Amino acid sequence: MIEYRNLRVALLGAGSVGAQVAKLLLEHGDELAARVGASLELTGIAVRDVDGPRTADLPRHLLTTDAQSLILGADIVVELIGGIEPARTHVLQALNSGADVITANKALLATHGPELFDAAEQVGAQLYYEAAVAGAIPIIRPLRDSLAGDRVRRILGIVNGTTNFILDRMDRDGGSFQDALATATELGYAEADPTADIEGYDAAQKAAILASLAFHTTVPLEAVHRQGITAITGAEIESARRAGYVLKLLAICERLADPVTGQEGVSARVYPALVSRDHPLAAVHGANNAVFVEAEAAGSLMFYGAGAGGLETASAVLGDLVSAARRHVVGGPGVAESTHADLPVLPIGSITTRYQITLEVADEPGVLARIASLFSEHEVSVETLVQSVAQAGAPARGGARSTATLVIGTHAATDAALAATVAAVAESDVVDAVTSVLRVEGA
Template sequence: MSRPRPLRLALLGCGVVGSAVVRLLAEQSAELAARVGAPLELAGIAVRRPNRHPGIDPALLTTDAQALVTRDDVDIVIEVIGGIEPARSLLLAALKSGKSVVSANKALLAEDGASLHAAAAAAGLDLYYEAAVAGAIPLLRPLRESLAGDRITRVIGIVNGTTNFILSRMAASGAGFSEALAEATALGYAEADPSADVDGFDAAAKAAILAGLAFHTRVTAADVHREGISEVSAADVASAAAMDCTVKLLAICERHGPNSSLGTDSPSGAGGRESVAVRVHPAMIPSAHPLAGVGEAYNAVYVEAQAAGSLMFYGRGAGGEPTASAVLGDLVAVARNRLSGSRGAGESAYADLAIQPIGEVLTRYHVALDVADRPGVLAAVAGAFAEHGVSISTVRQEGRGDAATLVLVTHLAPDAALAATVHRLASYDFIRRVRSVMRVEGLPPD
């Protein structure tokens, strides 16, 4: 028997992830060939500055990415450069010229995954992107394939390691946000410009991808309500601990409406039809919740499905080797399909559910108010909540005199009603300051 011809790979980018891909391809070449059924060979690596990659064979390096992805001898293109352009144009060119694609580009897939999926479908080729969300954790393929026969109702997770490290440090040491961020930067968990992480952009892109797969609906990053963690204070973390809770930056994707197991009272925002709510924000969750114990820079995603019940996915969510592991997993699947002349699952957006505005989402608030310590204040505060149809679950007072603070937790209510209540409270002269407002997730149903 003649040996099968090698499958030729074009790699776009050779940074932290790309260099790990190159190394693992070399170290595991024999095993990968056995799993695929043919050798995998690098045809070329597109980089901006070839002189910055002394450990790579110079013959493989090129600055002409467009020429590389359209070469006749390339079978599969691996993209790890990130960003929208030139990644989008390069991947569209690759698909148009008959190359299957493996990508780790969450930002691109969350902004314009539809055009990439359409190009892949038109060409009858694969577009795989397991590495775009949660690093090494096998998550997207279970949503797309293993749970394809089930009805997913909710996906909630910690999908950004930098913010989880910062919040974990704040909880462990009592440090403020700035101090914890400085530590994360010193240890290499945070970039020099950490805004993509701490402002929630990274998590929002991942939430859009998760929601699209879970609910068979096109969801973009622009559809995701996003809040970061820069306003989370040491006092917020301490207040959460007093409630036996912890603070996490959560990506929450939910199906709402009459057929959702989340409850028939969940507003659909679409004239009674089902809808999808996708949000990223810091929240207090009970210490008993499975996500509460996820510390340091780890990621975890909790999936709720009607038949399967609750499932938990946990592991290293970032870094060169974990992300490269996910890239190679996709590469093996795509290469097998290439050899057999088949194609894996493509985009599934048949449900086309409406996107629910954040104002209609039912949630709970934790509100801390610095107040004047005098009779009638609590009654007036309760009246403001009642005015907007919001029921109070618990209330306690901390301190006295000029140090008096009221801490309230609400029952479920529309987010818009809760926000309007807080706005009203801020106008009262007996409230010196609205010290903290944070959503609360994971409590038992009302």
């Protein structure tokens, strides 16, 4: 028999995720109460327009435009509005009132995380955010709790379903980036304005959250190196396939030493990268997400599943809701975020990676030697080289010199050295164009 008082839950937002959370909470209230040890009472749902369209049939008497009154009367506040404001104001108001907060708002956490966690710690409240990264995939709790005693070395994540769908479509079916984007939009995987996804902003926000959590340090969003997928061509996809790779937009969080000072730091970055087809991340198809974690003691772990969707994300929100409710029943203050390490965030040039570089060069004697010399001067060694000759070596039309295509794979080096090599090669008079530069990750 449940003896603990009802726990009052305020829901902010009734979009695709919020509507599903409300629906599941109302439908499965008795079952959730048995798990928690207290009834979860949905006291209201704050919306901008009570007459607006909904993806689920919600009781009208629960809808309100008065978010402030709803927050002040709640034990637990679920924020699913999205964006920065008014979400930030509402979350701070809830935390300062002593309520626990559950959010799926990656943009808010990546931008104002330290402020929000500090507000929660001041009053002994708890901020939960499992749904903010990778939808239904449980990755926040494993990093925060299960691996808290381990030393995470690196995280490789496919954390944006839209870009994974596009790149996977290009790899499996051919076609251009624009064709794949159009299909993603038609199927509902891409928004009408897909900029946040295809330019890497969404993945960068998630990288900031994961890096801050995994390395117990604050990684601001502006310190995350970001590169999107809009420049990826079908030729690059085909070249990757021939070389045994697949292209993925990766969020990479890594613990590393500064190559100049030797001081330990962290890196967080997002860019399209070549991944060996033997790597587990290569098998992540469609709009699915996956996070590959490399830890010192636990070894390699992979978390895979649906990275978006109203019902799937609602699952993660309800998991947080049960955890928050249990804390109320059991008692005790919220657990503060572990940010004791305070490691510096190193620039992109400090990372160690490999490049695959595609060049258009003059088809004449001595070119390979000159290219190799430039690589040697920058202390970058060549691992693989594939050459194809345009027009079977015949002079190009219009009297222009005939060209050859070189695809060069490097050994590991600092990104600074690799970038300097590419810059030097681009200036060489035997190079007509640097047509592609992609990093190789996951090896």
